[in-house]
Amino acid sequence: MSVLELRGVSKTYGQGPAEVHALAGLSLSVAAGEMVAVMGPSGSGKSTLLTIAGSLEEPTSGEVLVGGAALSGMSRNGKARLRRRVIGYVFQDFNLLPGLTAAENVALPLELDGVAVGKARAAGLAALDGLGLAGRASRFPDELSGGERQRVAIARALVGARQLLLADEPSGALDSVNAEDVVRLLHEACQRGVAAVVVTHNAQLAAWAGRVVFLRDGQVTGQTTPPTGPESLLAGPGQGR
Amino acid sequence: MSVPHALLALLSEGPKYGLQLREEFEARTGEVWPLNVGQVYKTLQRLERDGLAESDGIADDGPQKRFRITASGAAELAVWLRTPPDLTSPPRDELVMKVLVAVRVPGTDVHEVIQAHRLYLVELMQQWTRLKDGEARGDLGLALVVDAELFRLDAVTRWLDAADARLSRAAAEPPRPAPAAVPQLRRAGVRR
Numbered sequence: 001m002s003v004l005e006l007r008g009v010s011k012t013y014g015q016g017p018a019e020v021h022a023l024a025g026l027s028l029s030v031a032a033g034e035m036v037a038v039m040g041p042s043g044s045g046k047s048t049l050l051t052i053a054g055s056l057e058e059p060t061s062g063e064v065l066v067g068g069a070a071l072s073g074m075s076r077n078g079k080a081r082l083r084r085r086v087i088g089y090v091f092q093d094f095n096l097l098p099g100l101t102a103a104e105n106v107a108l109p110l111e112l113d114g115v116a117v118g119k120a121r122a123a124g125l126a127a128l129d130g131l132g133l134a135g136r137a138s139r140f141p142d143e144l145s146g147g148e149r150q151r152v153a154i155a156r157a158l159v160g161a162r163q164l165l166l167a168d169e170p171s172g173a174l175d176s177v178n179a180e181d182v183v184r185l186l187h188e189a190c191q192r193g194v195a196a197v198v199v200t201h202n203a204q205l206a207a208w209a210g211r212v213v214f215l216r217d218g219q220v221t222g223q224t225t226p227p228t229g230p231e232s233l234l235a236g237p238g239q240g241r
Numbered sequence: 242m243s244v245p246h247a248l249l250a251l252l253s254e255g256p257k258y259g260l261q262l263r264e265e266f267e268a269r270t271g272e273v274w275p276l277n278v279g280q281v282y283k284t285l286q287r288l289e290r291d292g293l294a295e296s297d298g299i300a301d302d303g304p305q306k307r308f309r310i311t312a313s314g315a316a317e318l319a320v321w322l323r324t325p326p327d328l329t330s331p332p333r334d335e336l337v338m339k340v341l342v343a344v345r346v347p348g349t350d351v352h353e354v355i356q357a358h359r360l361y362l363v364e365l366m367q368q369w370t371r372l373k374d375g376e377a378r379g380d381l382g383l384a385l386v387v388d389a390e391l392f393r394l395d396a397v398t399r400w401l402d403a404a405d406a407r408l409s410r411a412a413a414e415p416p417r418p419a420p421a422a423v424p425q426l427r428r429a430g431v432r433r
Contacts, residue, residue, distance in 0.1 A: 039363070041405060184374075202395075203363055203399075204370075204391055204392075204395050206366075207363060207366035207367045207369070207391070208374075209367075214356065214359070216352070216356075222356055224360060224363055224367060225364065
């Protein structure tokens with residue numbers, strides 16, 4: 001079953017001559033365990049797609065389903081609950097709270113969802129440990145490197161039993177080695193069954209996805225076919241086609 | 242650079258004489274690829290033989306003969322524009338030429354041509370990334386080679402993105418006359 005489904009989603013901002021069609025009848029389905037990268041020029045609708053998929057904005061028309069449930073039929077509280085329990089977000093600039101330690105940042109979504117503090121902190125520590133950051137749990141964000149901060153942000157996005165990860169240029173602020181560490185974590189989360197949508201300009205990051213979708217003017221202009229094995233690349237010149 | 246396809250692209254604008262084709266070819270390619278008249282007529286003969294171009298047949302081979310593209314020639318050009326170059330050898334120039342030519346071919350959406358190449362490049366990068374995640378994990382040498390290939394392909398996709406954006410911007414702006422100094426610089430650069 002699809003964890004995320006967008007059916008004919010359009011989003012229009014402004015009116016009359018100032019009208020902008022950020023999304024124009026876009027359909028996209030992302031299954032559990034699937035990592036989908038979304039590429040496209042600035043203004044192609046990538047970020048709007050993420051905010052609508054994440055229930056932070058409502059489409060002008062069309063339907064969005066998360067875990068099979070239509071967002072249009074959901075109350076404000078229902079959507080807030082969905083954002084705390086089902087959807088995880090990763091941003092380019094990490095968005096960690098500076099006054100909280102790494103462990104407290106990661107535990108925060110659980111605490112906001114009513115999980116007892118002790119239990120939430122234990123889950124937070126486990127999530128950090130899973131990403132190789134147990135030793136940094138009591139550090140504040142400004143005591144961490146950029147790569148570590150983004151790994152903490154990913155731990156926060158995955159804590160609990162999240163099914164859908166939405167990432168906006170997750171490696172945009174990182175050098176290539178740290179960027180690869182971050183994308184490997186997202187890729188591994190997908191291998192454990194999480195569905196992910198990663199918006200990026202970076203083809204090296206997008207190439208980790210099983211499917212790359214290209215947007216232009218709010219519409220899908222193409223997508224990659226499932227990659228064949230890498231054997232063809234090693235067969236010799238001209239064989240990798 | 243494929244001379245036959247470049248000539249087909251020029252003929253797609255309308256019928257032309259051999260000498261005219263040579264001049265236009267050199268002008269359009271920034272005079273980086275000099276072409277002799279013999280090469281032009283030999284290529285035109287081959288295009289005619291293959292049914293990709295036809296002449297008005299008034300004169301024998303010579304400057305009075307005018308050539309036009311056939312339907313098969315236009316189809317061949319369309320396929321060539323969309324056929325990814327062989328990226329196992331340095332590919333940049335061929336891809337740049339395809340985009341430059343696509344801008345000139347009437348009825349061709351250059352953004353669609355760019356997207357066809359971008360899609361192919363990203364699919365190739367997905368294959369290299371699978372290799373990086375698999376076999377190259379325990380093989381540092383292979384990991385370095387894979388990185389080199391990914392950066393090379395990444396650079397090409399970035400160029401396509403920049404070309405795409407530049408062409409969109411140019412289409413939105415009114416045409417401006419080129420500064421007088423530019424043709425001088427170009428000519429000076431080619432004489433070396």
